[in-house]
Amino acid sequence: MLALALSGCSLKNQGEANPLNPKGSVGEEQYFLILLSLGIMIFVMAVVFILFFYAVVRFRKRPGQTGIPKQVEGNHKLEILWTVIPIILLTILAVPTVAFTFSQAKDLSDAPPEEVLKIKVTGHQFWWEFEYPDYDIVTAQDLWIPVGKTIFVELHGADVIHSFWIPGLAGKTDTTPGVTSTFYFDAKEPGTYLGKCAELCGAGHALMDFKVIAVSPAEFDAWVATMTNPPAPSAEPAVVSGEQVFKDKNCISCHAITPNGASLGPNLNNFGNRKTVGGYAENTPDMVAKWLINPQEVKQGATMPTVPLTDEEVQALVDYLGSLKNY
Amino acid sequence: MASHAASHHEVKRYKGLMDWLTTVDHKKIAILYLASGLFFFVLGGIEALLIRIQLMFPMFNFLDGQTYNEVLTMHGTTMIFLVAMPLVFAMWNAAVPLQIGARDVAFPFLNSLGFWVFLFGGILLNLSWFLGGAPDAGWTMYAPLALREFSGPGNDYYLIGLQIAGIGSLLSGINFLATIINMRAPGMTFMRMPLFTWTTLVTSLIILFALTPLAVGLIEMTFDRLFDAKFFNPAGGGSPVLWEHIFWIFGHPEVYILVLPAFGIISEVVATFSSKRLFGYGSMVFATSLIGLLSFMVWVHHMFTVGMGPIANALFGVATSLIAIPTGIKIFNWLFTMWGGHLRFTTASLYAFSFIPSFVMGGVTGVMLALPPADYQFHDTYFVVAHFHYVIVGGVVLGLFAGMYYWWPKMFGRMLNETLGKISFWFWIIGFHLTFFIQHFLGLWGMPRRVFTYLENQGWDLPNLVSTIGAFLMAISVILFVINVVITWAKKPDAPGDPWDGRTLEWSIPSPAPEYNFRQIPLIRGLDCYWKEKMAGNKEMTPAEPLGPIHMPSPSILPFIMALGLFISGIGFIMSKYEFENSFLVAIFHSYAVGILGLVILFVCMIIRSLKDDPGYHIEPEELEAKGAKA
Numbered sequence: 027m028l029a030l031a032l033s034g035c036s037l038k039n040q041g042e043a044n045p046l047n048p049k050g051s052v053g054e055e056q057y058f059l060i061l062l063s064l065g066i067m068i069f070v071m072a073v074v075f076i077l078f079f080y081a082v083v084r085f086r087k088r089p090g091q092t093g094i095p096k097q098v099e100g101n102h103k104l105e106i107l108w109t110v111i112p113i114i115l116l117t118i119l120a121v122p123t124v125a126f127t128f129s130q131a132k133d134l135s136d137a138p139p140e141e142v143l144k145i146k147v148t149g150h151q152f153w154w155e156f157e158y159p160d161y162d163i164v165t166a167q168d169l170w171i172p173v174g175k176t177i178f179v180e181l182h183g184a185d186v187i188h189s190f191w192i193p194g195l196a197g198k199t200d201t202t203p204g205v206t207s208t209f210y211f212d213a214k215e216p217g218t219y220l221g222k223c224a225e226l227c228g229a230g231h232a233l234m235d236f237k238v239i240a241v242s243p244a245e246f247d248a249w250v251a252t253m254t255n256p257p258a259p260s261a262e263p264a265v266v267s268g269e270q271v272f273k274d275k276n277c278i279s280c281h282a283i284t285p286n287g288a289s290l291g292p293n294l295n296n297f298g299n300r301k302t303v304g305g306y307a308e309n310t311p312d313m314v315a316k317w318l319i320n321p322q323e324v325k326q327g328a329t330m331p332t333v334p335l336t337d338e339e340v341q342a343l344v345d346y347l348g349s350l351k352n353y
Numbered sequence: 354m355a356s357h358a359a360s361h362h363e364v365k366r367y368k369g370l371m372d373w374l375t376t377v378d379h380k381k382i383a384i385l386y387l388a389s390g391l392f393f394f395v396l397g398g399i400e401a402l403l404i405r406i407q408l409m410f411p412m413f414n415f416l417d418g419q420t421y422n423e424v425l426t427m428h429g430t431t432m433i434f435l436v437a438m439p440l441v442f443a444m445w446n447a448a449v450p451l452q453i454g455a456r457d458v459a460f461p462f463l464n465s466l467g468f469w470v471f472l473f474g475g476i477l478l479n480l481s482w483f484l485g486g487a488p489d490a491g492w493t494m495y496a497p498l499a500l501r502e503f504s505g506p507g508n509d510y511y512l513i514g515l516q517i518a519g520i521g522s523l524l525s526g527i528n529f530l531a532t533i534i535n536m537r538a539p540g541m542t543f544m545r546m547p548l549f550t551w552t553t554l555v556t557s558l559i560i561l562f563a564l565t566p567l568a569v570g571l572i573e574m575t576f577d578r579l580f581d582a583k584f585f586n587p588a589g590g591g592s593p594v595l596w597e598h599i600f601w602i603f604g605h606p607e608v609y610i611l612v613l614p615a616f617g618i619i620s621e622v623v624a625t626f627s628s629k630r631l632f633g634y635g636s637m638v639f640a641t642s643l644i645g646l647l648s649f650m651v652w653v654h655h656m657f658t659v660g661m662g663p664i665a666n667a668l669f670g671v672a673t674s675l676i677a678i679p680t681g682i683k684i685f686n687w688l689f690t691m692w693g694g695h696l697r698f699t700t701a702s703l704y705a706f707s708f709i710p711s712f713v714m715g716g717v718t719g720v721m722l723a724l725p726p727a728d729y730q731f732h733d734t735y736f737v738v739a740h741f742h743y744v745i746v747g748g749v750v751l752g753l754f755a756g757m758y759y760w761w762p763k764m765f766g767r768m769l770n771e772t773l774g775k776i777s778f779w780f781w782i783i784g785f786h787l788t789f790f791i792q793h794f795l796g797l798w799g800m801p802r803r804v805f806t807y808l809e810n811q812g813w814d815l816p817n818l819v820s821t822i823g824a825f826l827m828a829i830s831v832i833l834f835v836i837n838v839v840i841t842w843a844k845k846p847d848a849p850g851d852p853w854d855g856r857t858l859e860w861s862i863p864s865p866a867p868e869y870n871f872r873q874i875p876l877i878r879g880l881d882c883y884w885k886e887k888m889a890g891n892k893e894m895t896p897a898e899p900l901g902p903i904h905m906p907s908p909s910i911l912p913f914i915m916a917l918g919l920f921i922s923g924i925g926f927i928m929s930k931y932e933f934e935n936s937f938l939v940a941i942f943h944s945y946a947v948g949i950l951g952l953v954i955l956f957v958c959m960i961i962r963s964l965k966d967d968p969g970y971h972i973e974p975e976e977l978e979a980k981g982a983k984a
Contacts, residue, residue, distance in 0.1 A: 042798075042799075042811065042812060044797065044798045044799040045730040045731075045797050045798075045799060046797050046798065053730075055726060056726050056727055056729060056730050057730075059724055059726050059727040060721070060727050060730065060797075063720065063721045063724055063727060064721065067717035067718070067720060067721060070681075070713070070717055071710075071713055071714065071717055074684060074688070074709070074710065074713045075710055075713075077685075077688045077692075078688060078691075078706075078709055078710055081688060081691040081692050081696070082691070082696065082706065085627070085691060085692065085693060085694050085695070085696050086695075086696045086698065087628075087695040087696055087697050091695060094628060094695075094888075095627070095628055095629050095693055095694045095695050096629075096693060097629060097630045098629065098630070098632055098689070098693065099630065099632075099633075099634070100632055100633035100634070100635065100636065100686075101632075101633075101689070104685070104689065105633055105636050105682070105685075105686075108681055108682060108685040109678060109681075109682060112677055112678050112681045113678060116671075116674050116675070116677060116678070116720075119674065119720070119724065120671055120674070123667070123670060123671075123724040123725065123726065123727075124667045124670075124671070126725075126726040127663045127666050127667040127670065127725045127726055128663040128667065130663075130726055130729075131662060131663035131666075151503075181660070183587075185497065185503065186495075186497045186498040186503055187495055187497070187498065187593060189658060189732075189733060191733075191801070193730070193798075193799030194799070196729070197658070197726065197727075197728070197729020197730045197732070198658050198729055198730075198732060198733070199658050199660050199729070200658050200659050200660065202587075202593055202594060202659065202660075203497060203587040203588075203593060204587035204592065204593065205593075205594060205659070205660065207659070207660025208660065209660070209729075220799070220811075222799070222801050223801070224658075224732065224733040224734070224801045225495070225733055226422070226490065226491045226495070226498065226803040227498060228418075228422070228498060228503065229417070229418035229419040229422060230418055231418065231422075231803065231804060231805075232418060232801075232803075232804035232805045232806050232807065233418075233806075235808075306808060326417055326418040326419060327418060327419065
């Protein structure tokens, strides 16, 4: 454990973005505060540990030792010392803490779209809905953002409390039903970052992950264009019959497939390009089939019902959903 | 004092099981609290092991998400309400009346009632496992997840079980407040009280003000779940955030309810085994009181991520970090109590000494968590899990173990086996650090808490395995402790009155303490009064009264029946929402008949208690002489 504590590099955990290896400016501020407080606390611990282990070794009762140690009542100088030093240390900590608490709570809701990208996030049991009000896009599970731009997030809870967290980019904020909260963050480097739900929300809580896909502004604009104008549906017979099953089985009553449709379940526009099924499992035809046959097996507690489907219908749906690709 | 006529009043004195069911003796109630607290400790420990087995490997299939949520909820709830609280009350009952020179607590009947409602509340909570599933919304029971719309009947057991158990805590708080304020022996001024008694006083005050909001919150959520009220249901205009406030207005002081008594135990044990008086006694009292006050001003630090704005977050963040100041005073006072002493290493002192570095590690992460922007990263991750286990295991549990080994001879007249005790200590302390140290890093690497599993390739696999291995070392320690208790139980009483060269009043009387505690109430001549007498060459305390008849409270079965009434009522109201095939069950439960019956039992007992004049009885000096000769 000591070796682990001493090897600073490995503390960052293999280059994976996380609170100790942030890739966004808000995360960096928080990382600075973590380091500053950790440094001060290691100093405090060192003082206590040195005094403690010295006392344990030096003042242990030796064999044959008699008499009674001096009964000391106290020492005002010492007592003032260990009251004042902590006050000084806490003051040092308080300055950046208060500064960041206020700066990170900035309300950017009136900022122009050129400067700030606004996103409305809604937490559902157990998936994430992302709405881009400036672009009239509603999507789920994969959150696309442009690198370098400030993202202002407005959080809503659909059912129970969830907490929206991208460990590698910034701290978390709860999505409480009936409460609208906000925060902002950015990504400084392109990449795919893992997002998580951080508030116990039911049986599927542990699997309520999502992906943040940070791309260059140009790529982001291209993504917006394909999302708002998806290509015409494929005319392949398998896909066409899948689309028919999708309608017949009433999937559409919970899953919108239009660019801006909000629905009970995740919007499936662009599903073929999604990274995951159920937010965490890799998006493969097998996994899609597994999910369609029994959602509870993939994600316990998921609100999607188990729809009775024949093998052919499952295959047709897999083909159809896989065809919902915008690029 | 009651009239002397009471001595002629015949009082039935029970033996065997009836003695335990009817006792109002604080020393026996201490043993009841201890036994049930340790029973639930094993239960909560098994739940902890289930959690650690499930997290041993990524995507492991041992418990599913729902079962895991039930186990984690019951682990937290059990450890806080059914282990830490009763063990604290066991220590209070065992030591506080003896430390202040009292013959019992102020309200012995209430003391007994407090224990039985705690036990029946705990049993009710655990019955949920067999009656449709345990609570599953975390020990914090956040709405809306905890409401009927999103969960089964388990959460009703949490709400009503804790409501009943909570009455016990409130009664204990009131009882010890009255006892410490009113029943100190002549000369025992406030500033001569042992620090453990001081922490009991402050903690009792916190209980009074913290358990009441909890009771209100619980009853409101019970109404939401049973009678479709809308306190916390956003769909009906209620506020989930309101529940968070109510819960943490209780929940944060609760931490101090647990840790202050541990501070008190540490102060006693460190001073005794350093053979020195407590360094900076006055500042210790000040720090204890200040912590008690501050504990009510920091609850929002559990809610930084709710999004209440920078003013609330900054204020509560700074207020929280202030608690480091009185806590630091305590840590350094303990260190300087050891400084220059003659440290003796017994199992009790090993637990107490190791408390200092372990608790400091929990304290410093507490300051880190108090910084809102950093907390946005820490919140609801394993960093928090590591933090509060360092505070509760590295603080409260180490303190309680120190207290158990320290006062065991006074409670039972038998010394726990020291060799076995020390082996069990090393398993515990190594296992504890192995389990929880690495969890700080898991949190900092992004692992959320309360997850039943995690994906591979996040760098979490090995740390989780290490953590699980540590948990099993802790389990070995508990098994060794249980063996120690059984061995000690079986042997003949062997404890002298003052086995540790003690400093405080409880060591001036025989072990175990006689039922009347003190033949004659002692005169207190200073802090560490027994040590003072020993230094002056006296073998025992100077009596403050002549030998005379000792007034004793009568035993009573009423507290047991009252608690049973509450238990029946609880079951009745919970089951009013169950669906039954059987029409008889529908008739008695859906009409609330069982719920009301339980309350009727309670009120009838209260009326009996109020109307029946019970002056207690006296132990006559002749009887004392006979007993004295035996000892």
